Amino acid sequence: MELDPALPVLNQTVLTSGPGPFVLLGVPGLQALHAWLSVPVCLLYMAALAGNALLLGLVATDKTLQAPMYQLLGLLAAADLVLATSTVPKALAVLWGLSGEISFAACLAQLFVTHVTFIAESSVLLAMAIDRYVAICQPLRYGALLTQRVVGTVAVAAVTRGACVMAPPVALLQRLPYCGQRELPHTYCEHMGVARLACGDTRPNVWYGLATTLLSPALDLGLIAASYALILRAVCRLPSHGARCKALGTCGAHASVITLFYTPALFSFLAHRFGRHTVPSHIHILLANLYVVVPPALNPVVYGVRTQQIAQRLRYLLRLWWARAVRDVGPERASRGSE
Numbered sequence: 001m002e003l004d005p006a007l008p009v010l011n012q013t014v015l016t017s018g019p020g021p022f023v024l025l026g027v028p029g030l031q032a033l034h035a036w037l038s039v040p041v042c043l044l045y046m047a048a049l050a051g052n053a054l055l056l057g058l059v060a061t062d063k064t065l066q067a068p069m070y071q072l073l074g075l076l077a078a079a080d081l082v083l084a085t086s087t088v089p090k091a092l093a094v095l096w097g098l099s100g101e102i103s104f105a106a107c108l109a110q111l112f113v114t115h116v117t118f119i120a121e122s123s124v125l126l127a128m129a130i131d132r133y134v135a136i137c138q139p140l141r142y143g144a145l146l147t148q149r150v151v152g153t154v155a156v157a158a159v160t161r162g163a164c165v166m167a168p169p170v171a172l173l174q175r176l177p178y179c180g181q182r183e184l185p186h187t188y189c190e191h192m193g194v195a196r197l198a199c200g201d202t203r204p205n206v207w208y209g210l211a212t213t214l215l216s217p218a219l220d221l222g223l224i225a226a227s228y229a230l231i232l233r234a235v236c237r238l239p240s241h242g243a244r245c246k247a248l249g250t251c252g253a254h255a256s257v258i259t260l261f262y263t264p265a266l267f268s269f270l271a272h273r274f275g276r277h278t279v280p281s282h283i284h285i286l287l288a289n290l291y292v293v294v295p296p297a298l299n300p301v302v303y304g305v306r307t308q309q310i311a312q313r314l315r316y317l318l319r320l321w322w323a324r325a326v327r328d329v330g331p332e333r334a335s336r337g338s339e
Contacts (some may be wrong), residue, residue: 051300080296116162192220
């Protein structure tokens with residue numbers, strides 16, 4: 001590609017070589033507390049890895065957990081693992097002072113995977129709300145409407161939707177000129193955070209980012225609210241108080257997960273675009289870290305406690321593990337006593 005001699009030398013350099021590596025600064029104003037902030041982030045990440053891996057393993061291997069409801073839960077666990085793993089390791093490296101640099105290509109890849117996974121997880125939560133609606137309001141048609149093939153279609157559609165939504169903003173970021181500003185006040189790459197490092201017109205990124213927020217998670221949240229309104233109307237018509245409590249109990253875990261997932265995420269998205277001068281930057285960065293690690297860490301706990309079948313399988317596995325441990329320790333103690 002030939003360069004226009006009329007272009008400034010700086011712009012020619014940017015067009016030929018592209019932006020250099022960015023430097024992630026962590027949480028602005030709280031650099032002295034980075035080591036302390038890393039402790040809960042690390043513990044929550046370890047809990048997210050262990051809990052979601054266990055939940056995913058249960059759903060994948062246990063024949064009693066093959067209903068669409070549990071398979072959707074497995075999709076949620078997989079999305080949680082990807083969401084946390086795409087952001088937290090780099091965030092911990094920044095908080096520990098190990099490595100704050102990230103290349104432009106790696107930065108774009110990270111924000112693409114993070115946002116695609118977030119949109120996919122939002123789609124799975126919407127599918128789970130529809131699953132609860134069909135189970136409560138159309139119980140006779142549940143087996144015909146929700147099958148394993150439908151769950152597979154939901155998985156493919158969720159990822160495809162996220163990729164289609166996030167491809168344009170990544171292309172817009174690649175086309176922007178970057179004129180030397182390399183410091184990103186964050187623990188991982190985020191769409192608008194990267195766009196603000198550019199020296200060109202970022203209005204398309206701002207408006208497209210707002211449109212994706214309104215047309216993906218906000219739209220999903222509205223549809224989930226509509227499905228729950230229909231569920232509540234159907235539950236109120238049930239003649240038995242016990243039946244009403246049982247029906248609402250099946251939705252309790254899902255409602256808790258929705259609250260954990262959407263509240264910090266939407267607040268972070270909107271604060272990034274409209275609250276730059278009212279919300280302190282360190283509050284925004286802390287919330288951005290919360291929404292990628294807290295829901296993945298707590299979702300398995302919520303479903304493990306509130307879902308009877310999963311709780312029963314976990315108790316069974318724990319009893320089996322304890323019995324094997326006691327059985328293995330017994331002969332070892334006997335052999336030591338004989339010595």
